[in-house]
Amino acid sequence: MELTKEQQAILNGEKGETMAKVMKTLVQYGEVFGAEKMVPVTSDYGHLVLSFGLTFLGPVFDLYQKLIDEGCLAGQKFTCDPRPYDKNVPQSLLQKAVAKFVFGKQTRYEAQLAKLGLLGEDSYTCTCYLDEIGNTPKKGDVLSWAESSAVVYANSVLGARCNRNSGIIELFGSIAGFVPYFGLLTDEGRKADWIVELQTTKCPDAQILGSAIGMKVMEDVPYVKGLDRYLGTELTDAAKTYLKDFGAATASNGAVGLYHIDNLTPEAKEQGESLIKENAKVYIIDDAELQRVKDGYPCIWKNKDATPKMCFLGCPHMTLEQLKDWTDKIEAALGDAGNEKVLVPTVFTASTGVIKEFNKTPYADRLKKTGVIVSYICPLMFMDNPLWQGQPVITSSNKLRTYTTARFYNNDEILRIITKEGK
Amino acid sequence: MKEFKGRVIAAGEVTAEAVVTKQGFNTLASMQMMFIQSKTKCVDQSNPDLYKKLLQGKALCLPQTIGSTTGGMFLYSAVKAAKAPACLLFSKEIDSLAAAGAVLADVWSDDAKMPTIDKLGDAFLDYVQDGDKITVKADGTVIVER
Numbered sequence: 001m002e003l004t005k006e007q008q009a010i011l012n013g014e015k016g017e018t019m020a021k022v023m024k025t026l027v028q029y030g031e032v033f034g035a036e037k038m039v040p041v042t043s044d045y046g047h048l049v050l051s052f053g054l055t056f057l058g059p060v061f062d063l064y065q066k067l068i069d070e071g072c073l074a075g076q077k078f079t080c081d082p083r084p085y086d087k088n089v090p091q092s093l094l095q096k097a098v099a100k101f102v103f104g105k106q107t108r109y110e111a112q113l114a115k116l117g118l119l120g121e122d123s124y125t126c127t128c129y130l131d132e133i134g135n136t137p138k139k140g141d142v143l144s145w146a147e148s149s150a151v152v153y154a155n156s157v158l159g160a161r162c163n164r165n166s167g168i169i170e171l172f173g174s175i176a177g178f179v180p181y182f183g184l185l186t187d188e189g190r191k192a193d194w195i196v197e198l199q200t201t202k203c204p205d206a207q208i209l210g211s212a213i214g215m216k217v218m219e220d221v222p223y224v225k226g227l228d229r230y231l232g233t234e235l236t237d238a239a240k241t242y243l244k245d246f247g248a249a250t251a252s253n254g255a256v257g258l259y260h261i262d263n264l265t266p267e268a269k270e271q272g273e274s275l276i277k278e279n280a281k282v283y284i285i286d287d288a289e290l291q292r293v294k295d296g297y298p299c300i301w302k303n304k305d306a307t308p309k310m311c312f313l314g315c316p317h318m319t320l321e322q323l324k325d326w327t328d329k330i331e332a333a334l335g336d337a338g339n340e341k342v343l344v345p346t347v348f349t350a351s352t353g354v355i356k357e358f359n360k361t362p363y364a365d366r367l368k369k370t371g372v373i374v375s376y377i378c379p380l381m382f383m384d385n386p387l388w389q390g391q392p393v394i395t396s397s398n399k400l401r402t403y404t405t406a407r408f409y410n411n412d413e414i415l416r417i418i419t420k421e422g423k
Numbered sequence: 424m425k426e427f428k429g430r431v432i433a434a435g436e437v438t439a440e441a442v443v444t445k446q447g448f449n450t451l452a453s454m455q456m457m458f459i460q461s462k463t464k465c466v467d468q469s470n471p472d473l474y475k476k477l478l479q480g481k482a483l484c485l486p487q488t489i490g491s492t493t494g495g496m497f498l499y500s501a502v503k504a505a506k507a508p509a510c511l512l513f514s515k516e517i518d519s520l521a522a523a524g525a526v527l528a529d530v531w532s533d534d535a536k537m538p539t540i541d542k543l544g545d546a547f548l549d550y551v552q553d554g555d556k557i558t559v560k561a562d563g564t565v566i567v568e569r
Contacts, residue, residue: 024530025526028529029522029523029526032517032526033519050496054458055458056500060496060499146492148490164519165519166492166520166523166527167493167495168495168499168523169523183519218487218489219487219518252490253469253490255487255520297469298468298469300468386459402449402452403452403455403490405468
């Protein structure tokens with residue numbers, strides 16, 4: 001890799017041994033992918049994936065302390081994934097006690113984040129790009145982010161440029177101020193390896209469509225045709241919300257960092273099918289294919305017929321419109337069923353910024369009356385507690401399903417279970 | 424016995440027993456319970472090739488890693504805590520998350536390493552089976568014996 005004089009000096013140790021190792025890591029990482037140079041990070045803010053003080057991630061916290069002690073701080077402020085724990089989420093005393101142990105380094109880690117460059121106390125969310133949080137990159141911005149759902153959204157919906165960086169690497173990019181130039185930062189790397197032809201009879205569930213595509217294309221770039229029939233050709237709030245959930249499923253069930261939606265996402269609108277590589281593979285998705293994918297999800301509850309003990313919605317975090325929409329749906333469904341409150345303890349998760357806005361609306365009191373709890377947590381990390389393993393938790397998030405023992409149902413099924421059937 | 428040659432991402436020599444996944448290895452989903460297990464076992468419900476199998480100290484043979492961007496950080500922590508696979512052997516070009524884990528362990532760990540080889544080819548993953556004896560050489564040669 002060809003480095004500038006400044007970059008070479010850092011690598012040679014002119015800014016200290018720790019900064020030299022930061023640089024060495026970025027160079028070695030870039031060279032794996034044939035990067036020939038570094039390019040400046042141009043976004044206003046970074047985003048970190050590690051938000052949880054897992055006791056067992058001691059080596060990471062030790063490394064971060066070394067950075068702080070040596071003055072290797074981020075040159076840009078950053079947002080961070082959601083906190084892992086909220087005492088208001090229903091749980092047993094034993095689960096609370098274990099969580100206290102599992103996340104035993106949370107206080108220490110949050111203090112480290114503040115020193116390293118956290119934007120603010122309300123900066124903990126996986127949906128940092130929403131207006132209520134304000135970490136919204138511009139088209140063409142070069143980012144040093146991690147968090148798979150945020151990276152795929154920034155690349156695909158906003159047209160920013162970011163590789164699927166790992167935790168730690170993303171912080172190193174924010175500290176150095178530049179990142180190795182390869183992959184999704186390049187024009188060639190943003191071309192589509194797959195054409196996905198949508199032949200469904202109705203708008204597919206975003207979570208299942210994303211899952212199907214992720215499992216098929218893995219880390220390749222798909223160009224999706226036919227989805228604009230349902231989402232339209234403008235990035236409305238509804239379309240962006242759909243793509244948020246769709247993208248999270250592509251990135252967690254596979255390793256997608258960028259997708260193009262014909263006639264809708266910015267680069268597809270500008271460049272059309274010229275984005276598709278020659279000899280791109282084709283994946284046809286119809287109703288039967290989506291059903292096949294959904295039927296293939298395993299259920300690993302200890303007792304497969306158990307009554308659900310908990311329902312989580314909001315992985316990635318819900319938008320303001322999703323909170324309002326679900327309030328309307330739950331009220332109506334409870335009314336139809338003759339029930340006043342949800343039959344399964346239900347938690348909606350959203351960013352603090354979105355929750356504050358939601359609380360200003362009449363919807364907040366209405367939702368509270370249904371018994372649904374709204375929390376700022378990361379449900380995935382909340383369930384990263386051995387006492388939640390195998391417990392009968394349900395969700396319509398394909399990301400949460402992938403990383404936990406939660407069982408997947410689509411939104412209609414979830415609504416029926418929590419308002420009418422209880423199981 | 425068969426011999427394959429790949430590209431060295433993190434150098435090292437090791438001999439270990441193979442554990443094989445034909446599908447993408449979801450690092451977080453697989454290894455998130457490693458620190459409460461006496462030895463790291465795969466807990467990814469979506470990976471029938473590996474679910475409940477021992478990963479720690481094994482030669483993990485895989486096409487690529489997928490999923491959460493915590494992947495590299497988990498691999499790095501696993502190496503530092505001596506809970507990681509003995510080596511990572513990729514049939515395809517390594518992905519950015521696994522590469523990060525291998526590089527972080529290589530640069531920031533003096534006492535523990537995780538040799539990592541990629542581009543071993545589809546023939547490698549077609550041939551290798553659970554339980555095979557794997558020998559990794561510093562030049563990227565991988566010997567498979569059964």
